[in-house]
Amino acid sequence: MTDQERTEALQAQVAEAAGSGRALRVVGSGSKDFYGNPVEGQPLELASHRGVINYQPTELVLTARAGTPLEEIQPLLADNGQWLAFDPPRFDGPGTLGGAVAAGLSGPGRPYNGAVRDMVLGMRLINGRAEVMRFGGEVMKNVAGYDVSRLNTGALGTLGAILEVSVKVLPKPEATATLALERPATDCRACSEEWVRGGRPVTGVAHDGEQLRVRLAGTPSAVDDAVKGIGGEVMNPAEADTFWSSLRDHQHPFFQKSDRPVWRLSLPPGADPKPFGGDQFVDWGGQQVWLTGDVDPTVLRQQAADAGGSATLFRGQMADLGAFPPLDAVKTRLHAALKDAFDPERIFNPGRLYPETKEH
Numbered sequence: 001m002t003d004q005e006r007t008e009a010l011q012a013q014v015a016e017a018a019g020s021g022r023a024l025r026v027v028g029s030g031s032k033d034f035y036g037n038p039v040e041g042q043p044l045e046l047a048s049h050r051g052v053i054n055y056q057p058t059e060l061v062l063t064a065r066a067g068t069p070l071e072e073i074q075p076l077l078a079d080n081g082q083w084l085a086f087d088p089p090r091f092d093g094p095g096t097l098g099g100a101v102a103a104g105l106s107g108p109g110r111p112y113n114g115a116v117r118d119m120v121l122g123m124r125l126i127n128g129r130a131e132v133m134r135f136g137g138e139v140m141k142n143v144a145g146y147d148v149s150r151l152n153t154g155a156l157g158t159l160g161a162i163l164e165v166s167v168k169v170l171p172k173p174e175a176t177a178t179l180a181l182e183r184p185a186t187d188c189r190a191c192s193e194e195w196v197r198g199g200r201p202v203t204g205v206a207h208d209g210e211q212l213r214v215r216l217a218g219t220p221s222a223v224d225d226a227v228k229g230i231g232g233e234v235m236n237p238a239e240a241d242t243f244w245s246s247l248r249d250h251q252h253p254f255f256q257k258s259d260r261p262v263w264r265l266s267l268p269p270g271a272d273p274k275p276f277g278g279d280q281f282v283d284w285g286g287q288q289v290w291l292t293g294d295v296d297p298t299v300l301r302q303q304a305a306d307a308g309g310s311a312t313l314f315r316g317q318m319a320d321l322g323a324f325p326p327l328d329a330v331k332t333r334l335h336a337a338l339k340d341a342f343d344p345e346r347i348f349n350p351g352r353l354y355p356e357t358k359e360h
Contacts, residue, residue, distance in 0.1 A: 086100075104153050119168045
């Protein structure tokens, strides 16, 4: 089946669903099915819609179909000394480029290397009217439709089915090193700011409850200078890679030690994570905190809001509790207006982000 034939088959499925009002559950590799609220509906399968369409190493741009596995894209980039700087999580599955963009999740280097939405240059998708739409392009200076691409980044497939994505890629650092320091978790933010302002090539600051880990990446001279200036114990490279990948993909023992729900706290700079309680794993230099334990969801979300952040139920389900914090009245209207524009019949992943109705 050609690319055009696959696209037309997907359009026909969307058109039929829109006409009958039947929900569609957008499906890739399934590595992030746990994320968000449960969705029921006929599968709209995108995993077979795969393949790199255009890759220009000298232009730092790659375009691929949504179902292209990350495990195919990343070696291709590595052969040219490049990588996806937002370091998309795979969790317990292979992951696809479309899934990475739809989920909008980034690895431990997100505050230092950029987020998914920072790297998306353009995309092509099918909206709820079964129309194929293109936004942005393959040129970094092309801003036409750029914000629309960003709207679909992290929308979890609720605005349409992504067909292909153009992303910015970056050169891989020449050297890396990870240091382990005997510092408390509350020092993550201050240390991160101090090192970044001092010109250190920081690409990760995390605390696993025992030690503070800082990842450095850049030129050999910059990394060596930072290692000497920061101090601490230099981790074995293989152990360091395992640590950061286990944090990114939630394979670290912290995430495996119980069946309790996992919360993701997004906090402003300088917020103290200790008052939230539970067992904690601090990431992003203190701005992202993974939390497990017996906590009151209502209290936790109010504490996060009072601190200027938010609390997402990342893994696990709790009765009558949505995965994401409720929207206020203004954001609810904006959310509904976007659905009206992209998916008026509410067929794409209904309810995966927030409860939705057609009466808007």
